[in-house]
Every structure is written in structure tokens, then in C-alpha cells.
Amino acid sequence: MSEKMQQIVLASRPDGAPVAENFRLESAAPPQPGEGEVLVKLHYMSLDPYMRGRMDDAKSYAAPVPIGGRMEAGGVGEVIASNSPHFEVGDFAFGMFGWASHGCLPAKELRKLDPKMGPITAALGVLGMPGFTGWHGLSAYGRPQAGETLVVAAATGPVGSMVGQLAKQAGLRVIGIAGGADKCKLAVETFGFDACLDHRAYADARGLRADLKEACPKGIDIYFENVGGKVLEAVLPMMNPHGRIPVCGMISWYNAGGLGAGATDVGLTGPGLWRNILVKFLSVNGFVISNHFDRYPDFLKEVGPMVAKGEVRFIEDIAEGLENAPAAFMSMLNGGNTGKQIVKLV
């Protein structure tokens, strides 16, 4: 292929919050599709909080990105060469191509997209991993019942907004937490949350909890956990007996050096957390969506039509150009995005 390829690699591991020097833009040899492989020119790539974890070499559920290795990401684009009978030039596909302008993957690792069914970016957010994460976590571990109260943070993000909208449709009272008055307004007006609190307005968990108590007069039955930190500390004592906490992330702690020595929230001790689990009979389940792809067809079948009909809405925040991906990523970790963070590549 004569197409020139660019990619972003991990130049060094971050010490706390990532900085520009941790990333490096490189030109790479144009990839050549092998037997059964497909070459895709990427139009959009996804930025997600989990990528922060891959930058550390702490033991986790996935191997870290090696120094000099390409940053991981899902992306969508157009097939420009194919050695597979399952894809033709001009088809659109989703795959885990990384932070790059082009990528080669075996056809069986790709999912074909139909651009007539809606914007292909949906495969990165509302109908991709984040939306699927919200749907699976809520249904498998949250087990929502009409009349209950649910709290979710990052309420306008692609996971939180999916969780909140599905819970509203199931008849729950839904309270969001988000960063800033604009996002709170969005959570209520666009996504239909009953209320949304601005975590930036509270110096500590105590203040947030006081207002949460007003917003949740019957306590909290489901806390969908994606942030940790101050929000978790505020919510935990408010959980009702037999409450459920699906745990898919803890973004507020991702820059805390793997949560090693010194990186603690003084208000949230291990024993205090454990005691709440015991005396409230909580069910707490950690999960990563990549272990549950067997449910993905069910998700698409259920939620796809809801998105098409506008019953589940979504918002995208689109940065321009691969070279701007690191800045968009660093901003996202501080809540600088509104809605699903995407990078437009062409």
C-alpha cells in the first residue's frame, strides 16, 4: 500500500497524571494485510478511561502497553484492502486498531458496520464498549427494580448516560453526578435524570452526601461505580440494605499511582468500606466488559432499536486529528469532555 501511516506510542510511563511527553507521534511502515486480514483506513478512534490503566505497569486484568508500543483503542474506518472473503474494499468496520491512522487485523476480529443504520461513531460509544458496559453492569449486577433509587457518576459520559436512561425506563429514581453545572443540566434535560449534582461544588464527601440525601429521600439501592473517590465515600453510608454496586471503573483514582502507598483517601478506609458491605448486605461486583462479549448480540438487539428511535440518546465530543489525541485524552481524565470522547482522523 502506498498509504502513509501514523501512530501514537507510549514514550514513557506517567508519574501521576499523564503529560504530553508520555506520548510520541510516529510514522510507521504501511501495514500489509496477511492471509485472512483486512487493512482499514480509520475515520474515528475512541478515547476511554481504561487506557490510563494500560499506561502503568501495575498488575491488572490486561497487560500494560510496553514502552514504545502503540496505545490501545477501538476505531472505525473503511476497508482499503482485504485478504478475507468476509470484507470488501469500501466496507466499514470496527476493530481494536490502536491510536493510529491505519490498521490491519484478522477479519474475525472485526465487526462490519452498516453506515445506513446511523453514524459509524455509535460503534465507539452508545452501541460500543461504553454503552455495552452500562447495559451489562446494570442488568447483570445492578438488577434494577421499579421504585428503587440509582446513583451514577460521570452522568453525561457514555457509560453513565446509558445506565441512567435504562434505569429511568425501568422505573427507577435516577440521580446523576457530573462535573459542572452545564453537564448537570444536560443530564436532566437531555438524558432525563431526576436530578444531577455537581461534584465540583463540594470540597469533600460530607457536603456531597448532605445534598444526595435530599435527592435520594429513600436512600440508594444501586450505585453504579465508575469513579471512586469522593463520590463513593459520599454514597456508601447511604446504601440501602441489599444494595448493589457494579464496579466498572474508578477514574478519580487512576492517576493516583496505582493506588499504592500514600495514594489514599483518608475518609475511605478499608475497614470502613468492608463494614458497609457487611452491615448493609451489599453485593459488589467488579467487571470488565471484554469478559462478557457473549452478551453483545443481546445488547445490540435490545438497545440498537432504542437508539434508532431516540429512546436512548447520546452525545459525542469530537477532537480533530491523531496528533491531538493525547491532549484530548488528558483533558478527558479531568472531565474536560462532554459526552463520548472521540478523535476524528480523516
Next chain:
Amino acid sequence: MSEKMQQIVLASRPDGAPVAENFRLESAAPPQPGEGEVLVKLHYMSLDPYMRGRMDDAKSYAAPVPIGGRMEAGGVGEVIASNSPHFEVGDFAFGMFGWASHGCLPAKELRKLDPKMGPITAALGVLGMPGFTGWHGLSAYGRPQAGETLVVAAATGPVGSMVGQLAKQAGLRVIGIAGGADKCKLAVETFGFDACLDHRAYADARGLRADLKEACPKGIDIYFENVGGKVLEAVLPMMNPHGRIPVCGMISWYNAGGLGAGATDVGLTGPGLWRNILVKFLSVNGFVISNHFDRYPDFLKEVGPMVAKGEVRFIEDIAEGLENAPAAFMSMLNGGNTGKQIVKLV
């Protein structure tokens, strides 16, 4: 009735570990059975770690014992008067009579015992709340699979020994943790554990973890939690992906003032605990057995015959006299008992 009655009441709330002055032995008016009630002369009463929680006024799943109120306990004894068609004088029964020589309860709150089926003390331990706790927690939340590895502390206690024996029968590798070499020997020789480590031999979680790694070469799939503290800290990083942690108690922390400010294990931070749940996809379930009495008949049906045939063994530690109950209780909280702690009353 002309029978004289004695009881032990909560004289004051403990500050840390209970002391003798927190308890007071009293003579009480002989109880009179009302309509539908039964008067029982108690032969044995149970001492259990949960009673420590009831002595604090911290919010928990059960109301605290009021100052001057009778300490709670299950007991077994003989009916000496009955205003119910369901019980006759001379019948034996189990009920929540408290720390007392006699008690009156409605017949529907009592369970009739057949002394021909085995020692009536079994209703306090192996076939009572502790045994039922182990069976329910293991089956409902532990979900054991042959070939997996389970760790349980207080291994010779009535909960731990039930969990360990049931897990062995299900084909698991079972590692106990207990206080002292004698108890460790008992866990292996009497209860059939594959190995048992003496937590007193380790100054901190690090040393305990090193030996646990040798005892659990394939990691830990189920940690049945009844102690918290050093054991939890040692176990947590060894949990395998998709591990399960039923949480029924945390005795090592019960004397830590309700785990409020200042009462923390420095090695076990809230964020560190939470991160393990996330990255190992753990399923953590707090429970108290009193919410699950609907399963009690199933438990008796399954485990009763195993006890009768000696397939599930049990050990009792019997103190003599109601006046010695406080000392036996305080000793039990420090692991001074071997097997189910009971007080003989007549």
C-alpha cells in the same frame, strides 16, 4: 412460677474490647407465659461474635442492646410451662432467649428439638446459626467448583469448620487460618483441611501472604470472610480473576470502636480494596443469616444427615454457669475458645 431467674444485662458500652464492668448479673422477676407463649428453663446458651456488634450503638443491621437490656443469645432448654398447643412440658426447644436462665417466647418463635436425634447443643452450632451461615454463604455466594482453592479463617470455629468441610466434599483445595498450632492441627486432622496457617506466627500481612502463596499455588478462588484485618490484607492480592468473597463477619475489627476515625489498618486502604474488586472481577457479598431463614429447612435436610453420619464434624467449647458467660465471651473475641463456644446453664 416459683423458679428463680437470672440474666446478664449490658451495664455500659465497651470502649474497644469489652471488660467485665460492661456486664451485670441480675435476678429478674420470674417470667410468666402469656397466651400462646412457652416458658423454657435453659440448659445451654450460645456465645457468638455478632454479639459484640450489638454492644455498640453504631448503626448496623440490628438495633443495639439498650443499656440495662438483656444481652442477646440463642439458647436451648426444656419447656417448664406452656400456653401453646404446640409445646408440652418436657419438650426441648431452641429460641432467642438471651443471656438468661429462663425465658418466655411465643411458640411460633421456637423450634422444637428432638433430643434422641443427637445433642441439643448442635442447635447452637453445627446445625444452628453458625453452621447455617457457613452453608448458606458458601453455596449462595461462594459458588464452589471442584478444583478451586478456598481460604477461610477461624478455621476450627463453627462457621469456618463448616465451610471447610463442605468445600472439601465439593472437591476444593481448602486452606484454613487459625490462632495457634493446636487449632491448626485440629483443622487438618479433625476437619480435613489441606493445610492451616497460624496467624499468630506472622507480624503482618506480608509474612502471612508469603506462606499462603505456598499453600495456594493456584491462587485463591473463594475467600470466606469472617475476620477481616491481617488475613484479608494477605488474601486480597492473591484472589484469582472472578473470585468470590462471601462476607459474614470481621471479628478482628469488632473491638476497633465501630471502625471510626483512627481505627484503620494502614495496609488496607479503601482505594486498594476497591481496585482489587475491579481488576480481579470479584464478587463480594455481605450477608447476615437472619435474612435467609427461608433456606433453613434445606440446610437441615442436607447437612443434618451429614452430621449424623459423622461426615461433618464439630467441636464444642463449653463454659459452666451464666455468671461465667462474660469471661467466656471476652476470651472468645480473642480466640480463646476451641470450637463452638457454649455456656452450660444447669
